[in-house]
Amino acid sequence: MTLIITAVLFTAGLGALLALVIGATAKAFAVEADARVETVTEMLPGVNCGGCGFAGCADFAKAIVEGRTIPSQCPVSNPENIKRIAEYLGITAGEKEKVFAVVRCAGSCAVTVRSPYNGIGDCRSAALVAGGAKGCDFGCIGFATCARACPFDAIEMRDGLAVVHPDLCTGCGKCVETCPKNLIILAPAAVDVHVYCNSPEKGALKLKVCKTACIACRKCVKAADSENQMTINGFLVATNYSNPPISDLVEKAKCPTKALRLATKHAAGAYEGVLK
């Protein structure tokens, strides 16, 4: 009996002692956390995409509270949400241009030359083997590395081609660095006209491997309202995003290879099957 009582008392005493020690340490070495950080973190989307340049939403919230950045750096939050955060902290939200990702290639399996490839199903691995199994060395390889990186499921793989859905894309830029061909750019969301080609090679060479390559025929350049709306770089035309053309340029230009596309229509699949 004495043994049992001693054991119980000993254990209880030990527990109480440890509780005291932990309590005293917690009190003595307490780290003062700013309560606002937690509130701001809850106001953020919480997807931890890293599009703001910080290590996740909590880190971004800390940076906002400490004044190192502004709430509008978050590419995912909608404007009302950002306004709420700014009002809560009593600071200005600032302005940030809305962007979205554009995969500058339209070469789906139907219109391009491809060789068999049995390696690892990842664009970065495939690019190591003779630059991927595609006739064009500059186009989308189609193993969905960018689609897997997207936290918002905004990239669809359609017939061996990555297609961005502008309505789902938040412009976080996670996909940009995953593409071994550097095909993906962040373009202003207000612009809808893009050239879906990235190959700097001569037009005839491009046409041999891809029916929808930009052959630098300049039809779109001539059809544009003012001269520098489309820029030519060697054998490749691109939208000038600082002076963008309006959407009806695609209608007017009548691009013979359909490399000039509207991002919204491209996502909706309007250009599929138009090239025979």
Next chain:
Amino acid sequence: MGNNILAITIGAILVNNFVLSKILGICPFLGVSKKLETALGMSGAVIFVMTLASLVTSLIYNYVLSKTFTIGGVVIKLAFLKILVFIVVIAALVQVVEIILQKFSPPLYKALGIFLPLITTNCAVLGAAELSVKAGHSVIEATIFGTCSAIGFALALVLFASLRERLDLAKVPAPFQGTAIALVTAGILAMVFMGFSGLV
């Protein structure tokens, strides 16, 4: 003394490796071995906690629990309470260390991160304390045993994480993918470590 310590060191790291020979601490061995980076973080935390825990538990055992004393004519020895006492003391110790670390060394706190509270109740930590008692180690020997066991754990974990990183790129038949091939690999690794038996 010197010979004994050498035997403890080699024995704990290689011959009686905690993971591969004693099958202790398998949960983190499989759980955090997918990436070499997290495996290194975990290894650091385990070495830290096991050294501290072995020191404190051997102090408690050698100076309190193993002593006999008489109360009201009854001889009492509290050694049977050792598992209970050890696990409570280790948990409390880690909690205290965590609070102090957070205050004085945020970088280290961040590096050890979630692993520190996770391993509090790991069987490898308790195992080191238990086995020290069983082997009749002194306080110094027990501490060295704890550190070396943790180094052995870290060695196994880092080796295994490196193997798994390579496995990710290999073509594994569908039925073996994931944990299955990891367990097969762990088994082969354990057989490799059997080659050390007889060293001490």
